[in-house]
Amino acid sequence: MSVNLQQNELRGIRVAVATASSRHRNQLQQVFERTGLRVMLNEPFSDNFIAKIPHNKIDVLLIDLDEADEKHHSLLEKLLESTDIPIIFNDVSVLAFNEPGRQGKWFGTLMGKIAEITGRLEWEAPDIDLGSYTVNDTLLARDSALASQVWVLAASLGGPDAVKHFLAELPSDLPASLILAQHLGSSFEPLLAQQLDRITPLRVMPARVGHTLRHGDVIVVPVSQRLKINPIGVIELLAQSIPSFYTPSIDTVITDIGLRFGANSGAIIFSGMCDDGVLGVRAMHAMGGPIWTQEADSCVISNMPDQVRNTGLSSYTGTPAQLAAKLVEYLTQRQADYG
Structure with missing residues (x-):
C-alpha cells in the first residue's frame, strides 16, 4: 500500500494536541495537516484546553505530559474524569534533534499509534520523509x-x-x-x-x-x-x-x-x-x-x-x-x- 493511500485512510481523524512548546506545536500542526489529520486544538496543557474539548469533535488526544510538574498531574486527573476520548501520551523530545531521518521515523510511529487507536488496523506506519514536509521556514533556515x-x-x-x-x-x-x-x-x-x-x-x-x-x-x-x-x-x-x-x-x-x-x-x-x-x-x-x-x-x-x-x-x-x-x-x- 502506498504512503498516499495510507494517508487517505487517516484523513479526517480529528486530533487535539497539548504541549507546552510553541515550536513543537507548529511542527506537529504542519505534519499532521499534510498527512490529512484535522488538528482541532493545539495549545498548552491547561484547564482552558480541557474546557474546550467538549465543544470540539475530537477522536484522539495527544498529550505531552511533564511528569515533574505537579499541576500536570492534577490536570491529568481532571482530564481522565471528564472524557473517555482515547489519549496518547507523547514524548516530543525527539523534535529537539536536528535529524530528519529520526524525526521521520518518530512521526511514522506516532501515525501508527493514531491509526491503531482509531480502528485503522490495516494501516502500516511508514517512515515519513520530512524532505517533502516543510516544517517551518524559519527552522529550516536556522x-x-x-x-x-x-x-x-x-x-x-x-x-x-x-x-x-x-x-x-x-x-x-x-x-x-x-x-x-x-x-x-x-x-x-x-x-x-x-x-x-x-x-x-x-x-x-x-x-x-x-x-x-x-x-x-x-x-x-x-x-x-x-x-x-x-x-x-x-x-x-x-x-x-x-x-x-x-x-x-x-x-x-x-x-x-x-x-x-x-x-x-x-x-x-x-x-x-x-x-x-x-x-x-x-x-x-x-x-x-x-x-x-x-x-x-x-x-x-x-x-x-x-x-x-x-x-x-x-x-x-x-x-x-x-x-x-x-x-x-x-x-x-x-x-x-x-x-
Missing part, C-alpha cells in the same frame, strides 16, 4: 546555519530558574549556539533539557556524539564527560582527564569553547555558590571572548558571578532578561559588522 557564534551559559545553585528566564526572552532565529554548563546530578541532564525546551523557541537537548552544532541549539553539558566541538563543528564527548570538584567543570567548558571559537565565543555567569568559572573566563577573555555576569540582586546565590566580577573581566552585568536583550543586541551588531 538549521542550515552551522554554529559560528558559541556562548557558554554557566550556572550552579539557583541557575536553572535564571537560565529559564534568560532563554524565554531569546528569539527563535538567534544567530548563535548556547552551551549550558550547569552543576547538577547526571540523572537530571535529560530532565533539565526537557524543561528548558518547553519555555524557549530554541532547541534544548543533552549533548550527543555526532550532533552538528547549529545556530539555535542549546546543548546541556554532560556531568561525567568532557564536551568538545571538533574542527568541523561536531560534538565529541571525551573522558574527563582532569579531576574536578564540580561537575561539570565550568572552568573546562569555558576554556574549551574559548580556545575553539576565540572572539566568536562568550560566557555568561549566572547564579551559583562557588568559584568555578574564574579560570575559564580568564582563558576565554584572553582569546577575545566577552564575559558577562548576572547581577547579584537577581541571583539566589551571587557568589559565582561575584567571583568572576572580582577578576575585572566582566564587561556587562544584568538580570536574566537584560542579559538576553544584551546578547541579541550584541549578536545583531556583530552580524552588521562582519556579515
